[in-house]
Each structure stands twice: as C-alpha cells, then as structure tokens.
Amino acid sequence: MAEPVFRHVALIGIGLIGSSLGHIMRQNGLAGHVSGFAKSSATRDKAIQLKIVDEIHDNAADAAKGADLIILCTPVGAFKVVAAEIGPVLKPGAIVTDVGSVKEAVVRDCAPFMPAGVHLIPGHPVAGTEQSGPESGFADLFDNRWVILTPPDDVDEAAFKSLVRFWEGCGSNVEIMTPDHHDLVLAITSHIPHLIAYNIVGTADDLEQVTRSEVIKYSAGGFRDFTRIAASDPTMWRDVFVHNKDAVLEMLGRFTEDLTDLQRAIRRGDADRLFEIFTKTRSIRRRIIDAGQETEAPDFGRHTTGSGSD
Numbered sequence: 059m060a061e062p063v064f065r066h067v068a069l070i071g072i073g074l075i076g077s078s079l080g081h082i083m084r085q086n087g088l089a090g091h092v093s094g095f096a097k098s099s100a101t102r103d104k105a106i107q108l109k110i111v112d113e114i115h116d117n118a119a120d121a122a123k124g125a126d127l128i129i130l131c132t133p134v135g136a137f138k139v140v141a142a143e144i145g146p147v148l149k150p151g152a153i154v155t156d157v158g159s160v161k162e163a164v165v166r167d168c169a170p171f172m173p174a175g176v177h178l179i180p181g182h183p184v185a186g187t188e189q190s191g192p193e194s195g196f197a198d199l200f201d202n203r204w205v206i207l208t209p210p211d212d213v214d215e216a217a218f219k220s221l222v223r224f225w226e227g228c229g230s231n232v233e234i235m236t237p238d239h240h241d242l243v244l245a246i247t248s249h250i251p252h253l254i255a256y257n258i259v260g261t262a263d264d265l266e267q268v269t270r271s272e273v274i275k276y277s278a279g280g281f282r283d284f285t286r287i288a289a290s291d292p293t294m295w296r297d298v299f300v301h302n303k304d305a306v307l308e309m310l311g312r313f314t315e316d317l318t319d320l321q322r323a324i325r326r327g328d329a330d331r332l333f334e335i336f337t338k339t340r341s342i343r344r345r346i347i348d349a350g351q352e353t354e355a356p357d358f359g360r361h362t363t364g365s366g367s368d
C-alpha cells in the first residue's frame with residue numbers, strides 16, 4: 059500500500075459522505091490516522107463499530123486537534139458553528155475542506171474563523187444517494203465521480219496538490235471552479251431537480267380526486283423515480299436551499315419560463331413543438347451515459363451505488 063496522503067484526517071460529521079470517506083481512506087490507505095466527530099452517541103457508536111474512524115469525539119474541536127486535513131461533512135447549516143469551534147485548535151499548515159453541496163456560503167461562514175497559516179479549500183463531491191447516516195456509506199461512492207474544488211486565488215500550491223491527490227486516491231476526478239459558478243451549475247443539475255421532486259411528490263400526496271393507494275399502485279409510470287430523489291435527507295436539503303438562495307431562484311425563473319412554453323404547446327396542440335423538446339432532452343441522457351455518469355441498464359429497483367442524490 060502507498061504512503062498515506064495525510065498523516066491525520068479528521069471527519070467532522072459521519073453520515074453518508076463522512077462514512078464513505080472513512081471506508082475509502084481505510085481501503086486505500088489514504089490516512090495514517092482518522093479521528094471523527096458525531097453529534098449523537100448512536101452515530102459515535104456506529105462509527106467505531108463499523109471501523110469508519112480510529113477515534114471518536116463528542117465535540118468537533120477534540121476531533122480536529124492535531125489533524126492535517128479536516129473535512130466538514132455535516133449539513134452546510136452547521137458549518138459556521140463547527141468552524142468557530144475548531145478554529146482555535148487548528149495547527150499551522152492544516153487544510154480545512156468540506157463536502158457541502160453549496161460553496162459560496164462555505165467561504166462566507168468558515169473563512170472568518172480560519173487562523174493564519176491554515177488553508178481553507180472548499181470542495182464538493184458530486185456523488186451521493188438518497189440514504190443518510192453512518193450505515194449508508196460505502197467505499198466506492200466517489201469512484202469515477204467528479205469532485206469540484208473551489209480554491210481561493212492565492213491558494214497554497216502544496217496544500218492544494220495534497221488535497222487533489224487525496225480525492226484522486228478516493229477514485230474521483232477533480233475539477234476546479236469559482237464558488238459562485240459552482241453554485242449556479244449545481245442549482246440546475248442538482249438543486250432544482252430535487253425541488254421539482256419534492257414538489258411533485260407533495261402535490262400527488264395532496265390530490266383529492268386521486269387516492270394515495272392509486273398513486274402508489276401506478277407509480278411505475280414515472281412518479282416512482284421522483285420519490286427516490288424526494289426521499290433525500292430533509293435537513294441537508296433544507297440547508298442547501300437556504301444557503302444557495304440566489305442561484306436557485308435564478309434557475310427557477312428559467313425553469314418556470316420553459317414550463318410555460320410547454321404549457322402553451324400543450325394548450326395549442328402544438329405537437330411539433332412538443333416533439334422537438336422531447337427529442338432534444340433524449341439526446342442529453344445519451345450524453346450523460348456516454349460520459350460514464352449513468353448506465354443504459356433498465357432501472358427497475360435502482361440500486362444505490364453511484365446513483366446520485368447530489
């Protein structure tokens with residue numbers, strides 16, 4: 059096994075993403091030692107039982123003390139409190155990164171608490187499932203998935219290279235973006251799709267002329283696929299929308315305009331327009347398959363591995 063990329067890694071939060079990182083670090087020998095913080099005693103017990111970490115703490119500062127790489131893996135709404143807690147104990151030269159689904163808010167919430175000599179390099183693995191908690195993680199979650207890093211302009215080159223090496227060691231491909239561009243791209247590729255899923259599942263649940271048992275019985279008509287996404291963790295997604303308000307509202311405006319276009323085509327019986335739109339969208343799926351981000355296999359009872367919730 060190769061030399062660990064980092065001597066000591068601290069996982070702050072041990073849910074789907076934190077536990078998956080723990081598994082892959084162990085499997086690929088990426089860290090010499092892994093400490094962890096989890097809020098609940100149930101998660102702390104699981105983290106030890108499943109060998110996700112070598113040591114576990116009930117506060118973030120104790121987990122982060124002495125670490126070379128600290129990875130924030132809680133919902134983004136908790137980052138500010140965590141950053142304030144760990145700031146005073148971070149050692150010079152340490153790298154603080156995160157896996158949050160939003161990036162501008164991470165810089166805004168965390169940067170003020172980073173002491174001089176500590177490198178804040180935000181990140182986001184574009185990989186996930188609708189599952190949550192320490193038991194839902196698996197080692198190949200990040201395999202062949204993109205990780206977007208949003209380093210500051212004056213990033214320390216050596217720190218940045220180590221972080222890239224770490225993610226590549228997890229099997230990921232690394233891309234660099236500015237935080238605001240990340241938030242715009244993810245608003246349309248992830249956040250709006252989740253909003254649509256939450257909305258359509260909620261609407262179906264509220265219908266009065268169609269019974270709930272009919273919704274469940276005939277769900278294979280398309281509804282079922284939305285329910286998978288709409289089963290994603292409510293805390294995580296609440297925080298995403300609260301912390302990516304501007305980009306989501308901008309993309310939602312575009313989405314609403316296009317929905318109105320479809321509505322008009324249906325009302326006017328404009329078959330050509332509908333056919334044109336549906337043909338274009340089909341080709342986008344082909345491009346996603348060709349890019350290796352989805353498989354062609356029919357998807358009855360989709361299994362979790364690699365099928366993104368984020």
Ligand code: NAP
Nearest residue numbers: 071072073074075097098101132134158159186190191368
């Ligand atoms: P998760 O499975 O729900 O786990 C969240 C973890 O954070 C748990 O260990 C939980 O502790 C802890 N936590 C929750 N609220 C906290 C608080 N207020 N203070 C301290 N700790 C708290 O979540 P996840 O899916 O791994 O997501 C974690 C991060 O990854 C989020 O920022 C999310 O945006 C990002 N992300 C998620 C996905 C995805 O598909 N799920 C993909 C990419 C990125 P307890 O277990 O003790 O309650």
